[in-house]
Amino acid sequence: MEVKIQSVHFDATEQLEAFINKKAEKLLKSFEDIKKVEVLLKVVKPATSMNKEVSLNVSVPNQVLHVEKTSGTFEESVDLCVDSMKVQLTKYKEKLRGR
Numbered sequence: 001m002e003v004k005i006q007s008v009h010f011d012a013t014e015q016l017e018a019f020i021n022k023k024a025e026k027l028l029k030s031f032e033d034i035k036k037v038e039v040l041l042k043v044v045k046p047a048t049s050m051n052k053e054v055s056l057n058v059s060v061p062n063q064v065l066h067v068e069k070t071s072g073t074f075e076e077s078v079d080l081c082v083d084s085m086k087v088q089l090t091k092y093k094e095k096l097r098g099r
Helices: 014-029 074-097
Strands: 002-008 036-043 052-060 063-071
Touching (some): 002 014, 014 036, 014 074, 052 074
Parallel strands (some): 002 036
Antiparallel strands (some): 036 052
């Protein structure tokens, strides 16, 4: 599984990248056949407190699943994205089994 991290208009710290990689690995528990995980980190309206936006795209066979969350810290946004993605992956897996 390939994890690609992009940060818009700032440089992500190694600590943040390690945190994201660790969380992305946990997605494999929900669905084993993940090809690629793309994480886009963005600061929206720097003056506000809830301004850390994370967009998560997970490539699975024949589809790309997408989640986008905004909160006060990147870590919190990544956690919310991963939780939502686990639900989507579980639904996708059940849909595949139904065929």
